[in-house]
Structure formats: structure tokens, C-alpha cells
Amino acid sequence: MDRKIVVLSLVVSVVALAMAAFTYLQSGNRAQSLIQQREQQLIRYLLPRVEAIYQDFNLAFPAEPPTSLEQLIDPMLRLIEPVTSEAG
Secondary structure, rough: OOOHHHHHHHHHHHHHHHHHHHHHHHHHHHHHHHHHHHHHHHHHHHHHHHHHHHHHHHOOOOOOOOHHHHHHHHHHHHHHHHHHHHHO
């Protein structure tokens, strides 16, 4: 009877260890996926505001819709650079 309990404990421990390892290995992929989803949410939220800024300055908005925050913000940074370089 004791041997069965020991074997059962060993099996449960191995299964728990395998599940922990699997979860650990998948956590990086899951985190990356969540970050990309959040980035797309931010782009959808900010895009109308950025387009409004372009319209206020009578500038043409890039034809390709941005797919990353860098692509969304970069045109605005290029718009601000001449102003900041003159002030410096």
C-alpha cells in the first residue's frame, strides 16, 4: 500500500513539474501576444487624434495606416523636430 502511495505521489509530482514547465515556456509567447494586442488598441484609440493634428496643420496623413506605435508617432516627431531645433 505504501509503495502505491509513493508511486502515485511521484506521478503527480512529475505531472505538476511538466505543467509548470509548459506554462513557463508559454508565458513569453502569451505576454508578447498581449503586448501586440494592447499596441493595436492604442493605435486604434490614438489614430483619430493624430489625424486631427495633421488636419489642423494642413498636412497629408501617410497613405499606409500605421501598424505600430513607432509608425504612428514618427511623423509627429518629424513635424516637431524643426521647431525644437530652432529653439535650441
